[in-house]
Amino acid sequence: xxxxxTREFNYSIxxxxxxxxxxxxxxxxxxxxxxxxxxxxxxxxYATPRLNCMECGKPCKWIELxxxxxxxxxxxxxxxxxxxxxxxxxxxxxxxxxxxxxxxQSQLKKVKEGTITIGMNIKAExxxxxxxxxxxVYFVPA
Amino acid sequence: MRQVYMISGGVTRFKKARPxxxxxxxxxxxxxxxxxxxxxxxxxxxxxxxxxxxSDHFHHQLMAGIMAHDALGLVPxxxxxxEGGGATGGLCxxxxxxxxxxxxxxxxxxxxxxxxxxxxxxxGNEFIAMASDMNFDYPLGGxxxxxxxxxxxxxxxxxxxxxxxxxxxxxxxxxxxxHNPFAQSPKKLSVKQxxxxxxxxxxxxxxxxxxxxxxxxxxxxxxxxxxxKLSSNPIRITGVGSATDTMxxxxxxxxxxxxxxxxxxxxxxxxxxxxxxxxxxxxxAAKQAYKMAKIKDxxxxxxxxxxHDAFTSSEIQTYEDLGLCKIGxxxxxxxxxxxxYGGKCPxxxxxxxxxxxxxxGASGLMQAVFAxxxxxxxxxxxxxxxxxxxxxPKRGLIHSHGGTGTYVxxxxxxxx
Ligand SMILES: [Zn+2]
Numbered sequence: 001x002x003x004x005x006t007r008e009f010n011y012s013i014x015x016x017x018x019x020x021x022x023x024x025x026x027x028x029x030x031x032x033x034x035x036x037x038x039x040x041x042x043x044x045x046y047a048t049p050r051l052n053c054m055e056c057g058k059p060c061k062w063i064e065l066x067x068x069x070x071x072x073x074x075x076x077x078x079x080x081x082x083x084x085x086x087x088x089x090x091x092x093x094x095x096x097x098x099x100x101x102x103x104x105q106s107q108l109k110k111v112k113e114g115t116i117t118i119g120m121n122i123k124a125e126x127x128x129x130x131x132x133x134x135x136x137v138y139f140v141p142a
Numbered sequence: 143m144r145q146v147y148m149i150s151g152g153v154t155r156f157k158k159a160r161p162x163x164x165x166x167x168x169x170x171x172x173x174x175x176x177x178x179x180x181x182x183x184x185x186x187x188x189x190x191x192x193x194x195x196x197s198d199h200f201h202h203q204l205m206a207g208i209m210a211h212d213a214l215g216l217v218p219x220x221x222x223x224x225e226g227g228g229a230t231g232g233l234c235x236x237x238x239x240x241x242x243x244x245x246x247x248x249x250x251x252x253x254x255x256x257x258x259x260x261x262x263x264x265x266g267n268e269f270i271a272m273a274s275d276m277n278f279d280y281p282l283g284g285x286x287x288x289x290x291x292x293x294x295x296x297x298x299x300x301x302x303x304x305x306x307x308x309x310x311x312x313x314x315x316x317x318x319x320x321h322n323p324f325a326q327s328p329k330k331l332s333v334k335q336x337x338x339x340x341x342x343x344x345x346x347x348x349x350x351x352x353x354x355x356x357x358x359x360x361x362x363x364x365x366x367x368x369x370x371k372l373s374s375n376p377i378r379i380t381g382v383g384s385a386t387d388t389m390x391x392x393x394x395x396x397x398x399x400x401x402x403x404x405x406x407x408x409x410x411x412x413x414x415x416x417x418x419x420x421x422x423x424x425x426x427a428a429k430q431a432y433k434m435a436k437i438k439d440x441x442x443x444x445x446x447x448x449x450h451d452a453f454t455s456s457e458i459q460t461y462e463d464l465g466l467c468k469i470g471x472x473x474x475x476x477x478x479x480x481x482x483y484g485g486k487c488p489x490x491x492x493x494x495x496x497x498x499x500x501x502x503g504a505s506g507l508m509q510a511v512f513a514x515x516x517x518x519x520x521x522x523x524x525x526x527x528x529x530x531x532x533x534x535p536k537r538g539l540i541h542s543h544g545g546t547g548t549y550v551x552x553x554x555x556x557x558x
Contacts, residue, residue, distance in 0.1 A: 004162050011202065022277060048278050048392045055395075073299070073418055075291035077283055077343045081268035084283040092288050092343075094392055094418060103392040103418075107282050113344065118299050133281040 019132075024062050025049050029136040032126045034065040036100060047097055047104035067124040068142050069097040069104075076113040091116060093139060110140040143243040147369035147376040148555065149362050150183065151511030152176035156326040156357035156499030159259035165201055166213035168358035169253050172504075173214055176251075176360045182372045183362070189247035190220035194234030194254030195503030196227060199269045201257060210253060227273045228450060229384075230254065231359070231506020232542020232551030236382050238363045239553075248365045249372075252510075255358035256501040266354050270502075273545060275390050287351055287453070289391055289546050291343035294455035297419040298345070301470035303458060305345045309336040310476045311454035312349050315490050318483070319497025321529040322512075326355055326499030350454040352494075357501035359508040377517045380537070381437065381554030383430030385423040387416070391546045394418055400425050402432065402465040404439045409468060421456075421547030424463030428552045431539070432465075435554040440465045441480070444487050444554075445535035446516060448509040450543035451494040457481075460541060461489070464552070483530050491516065491530040506542035506551070513538040517557050 019026050028035035037060035038045040039053035045063065046054070053060055072094040080088050091108040093116075108122060121142035130136040152175030154160070154168050163171065177183060191214070193207030203209070207223040224234040231254045238252035258266050271284030279289075297303050312331060319325035336349040369376040388394055396414035400422070401407065416422040428440070437443040447464065451457035458472035466487055467475040475481060481489040492498050492512035495505055515524050517538055521531035537556045544550070 006161060017276075019277065046393070048390055050393070054388070054393065073292045073296035075288050075295055075343045076341075077285050077288045077291075078341045079264070079267075079343070080283055080285045080288070081271045082262065082264040083268055084285065085264055087283060090283050092283060092292060094292060102395070105279055105282060105390070105392045118296070134278050135281045135283075 021051050022049060026132050029126060030130045034067060034124055034137065036063055036065040037061060038063045044101045045099070047095070047100045047102050065100060066097050069095040069122060071116065071118055071120045071122060072096045072103050073118060074108065074116045089113065093122070095122065095139060107135065107138045108140070109138050144245060145366045146239050146242040146379045147364050147366065148379060148510065148514050149364045149369050149373040149376045150176040150180040151361045151514045152179070153324050153359045153508050153511050154357045155324050156355040156501055158326065158353065158355065160257070160356035161259070165206055165255045165257045166210040168257070168356065169210040169255050169360065170213055172358040172360040173251070173253065176362050180362070180372055185215060187249045187368065187372065188216060188219065188251055189249050190241065191216055191251040191253060192234050192237045192241070193221060193223045194230045194252065194507060195223070195256055196225060196230050197269050197502070200260055200266070202260065210255065216251070226549035227544025228452060228502060229506060229542040229544030229549040229551055230503045231508070232540065232553065233384065233549065235361055235506060235510050235553060236384060236551055238361070239379055239382055242363050242365050248368045250363050252361045252363060252507055253358065254504040254507040256503045257356045258354040258501060259356050263354060279390060285343065287346055288343040290453045290455055291346050292391065293418050293459070293546065294345065296417065297455065297459065300419050301473065303473040305337060306333050307473035307476050308345070308350055308454035308458060309333040311451065311457045312336050312496055314482055315451060315494045315496040318491050318530060319493025321525060321527055322493050322498055323525055325493045325497050327353060327497055328493070346453055346455065352452050352496045352500040355499035355501040357499060357504045357508070359504040359511055361507050361510045361514070375518045376558065377514050378556050378558045379553060380556045381431035381435030383427040383434070384551040385426035386549055387421065387423040387547050389545065389548055391418050399469060400429060402429060402440070404465065413469065420469060421459055421463050421543065421550060423547050423550035424460055424541065424543060424552070427550045428464045431552040431554050435537070435556070437554065441487050443537060444539050445532055445537055446491060447487060447489045447539045447541065448492060448513050449489060449494065449541040450505070451490055451496050452500060454496065456543070457489065457494070460543070464539065464541065488532065506540070509540040509542065513540050513555050517555055
């Protein structure tokens with residue numbers, strides 16, 4: 001067989017991604033607030049904001065969420081995507097808030113892997129210097 | 143709608159890297175196999191194609207689909223690209239089905255590929271994680287193994303599923319792959335080896351996860367008239383179903399179980415569904431496909447299933463979504479031996495994604511090809527051994543799944 005040639009190169013891009021109608025959530029993080037939404041018609045509430053109701057399709061209004069909740073499920077990542085390899089191990093959780101219909105995904109910090117349990121009480125903390133990213137909030141044991 | 147048949151198929155060997163071929167070279171290899179298997183087929187019989195590949199990033203090429211269609215010599219016939227994460231192959235197969243059923247085409251080539259070796263493994267994981275919400279999911283440490291790990295931790299909590307039961311899925315699928323010459327990861331493993339391999343995201347170890355692959359697959363579909371003309375052993379597609387769920391795992395509702403025809407409401411009265419333990423789209427896709435194929439009891443009516451086992455845990459969840467057992471009893475299903483060769487409804491006799499490999503855009507079509515050969519009774523011809531050929535299979539199901547159960551297809555294939 002003939003020799004197979006390969007070429008190595010780098011490719012990088014600068015983006016300016018808009019949060020558009022979701023901006024109030026990210027602005028909330030800079031003010032240490034968790035902003036979700038609630039359907040004015042059927043009262044279903046969303047821990048991760050949705051601007052139209054998943055059930056009835058009607059417009060939702062912004063609401064401030066509680067900052068304490070429970071672990072609905074969790075994992076500890078010992079590997080990750082290339083961007084996050086240096087953070088490993090890190091803990092992912094889906095958070096349940098009292099009275100809110102859906103969950104919220106976040107990282108759980110200040111805790112050891114073997115001690116995380118479903119149902120455990122946790123509370124939000126916010127980064128001192130927000131980067132306008134969903135990771136500006138994380139949870140810790142309450 | 144017209145009847146639709148699969149009349150030929152081909153797959154490349156799936157490997158970690160196939161640097162000796164471009165993506166169009168891989169598609170050509172799979173196509174040549176499908177073409178040479180059907181001596182009466184001529185290029186002029188082919189009306190068009192559908193391309194299946196997941197990520198433009200892996201190929202560093204936009205419009206990669208037309209390049210393969212072009213290389214196959216199918217220009218100027220029509221072609222289009224289908225994309226839906228891991229379910230891309232299943233969606234592509236159904237798109238080709240629709241082209242025939244609607245009467246737009248009489249012969250349609252569904253081809254799929256992915257060349258994932260072009261980037262490092264963890265960069266590849268990053269591309270895959272970009273198929274989660276880039277605003278709300280990805281920045282937290284976007285990693286699909288992590289998402290599936292959270293799903294199965296909840297499954298374990300609700301139903302008592304164990305990591306040892308998950309390990310049994312890996313043993314079965316890597317073991318089946320030993321008889322499949324196209325497979326990437328044939329292995330003889332023990333529960334201990336799987337549990338002791340590196341932890342990726344608790345409880346999923348490296349051996350609970352499928353690996354990335356380079357590879358391609360081709361399925362050729364035809365109308366009844368053309369199937370009769372070209373093939374002496376066509377397989378009929380008797381049921382198609384597909385469904386979706388929310389992009390974010392966090393948004394999944396806690397509602398009622400969509401019941402299959404052999405289930406009743408009472409069994410699930412205390413269960414919040416799907417939450418994050420089950421894949422509602424898989425259930426709804428199966429429900430549609432069963433209705434169309436007149437399947438009443440999937441465990442009895444299906445001779446085998448090829449399903450999307452990106453993780454051992456997802457195979458267990460899918461047993462339940464497809465109704466091979468009740469929701470929550472997926473762990474018991476693998477324990478029962480019914481998923482093994484000789485069981486009531488064997489699952490992933492090809493090795494699945496865990497054993498055969500996962501070249502994303504090719505995987506759903508690879509399943510179609512293996513199901514096709516199984517139903518044709520041509521496993522010996524194609525695998526050079528008869529080990530996992532089911533005796534007189536009647537009906538098989540292929541299940542293709544993307545995201546965290548975000549796009550799912552279920553397709554029933556039947557020996558006419
Ligand atoms: Zn509503």
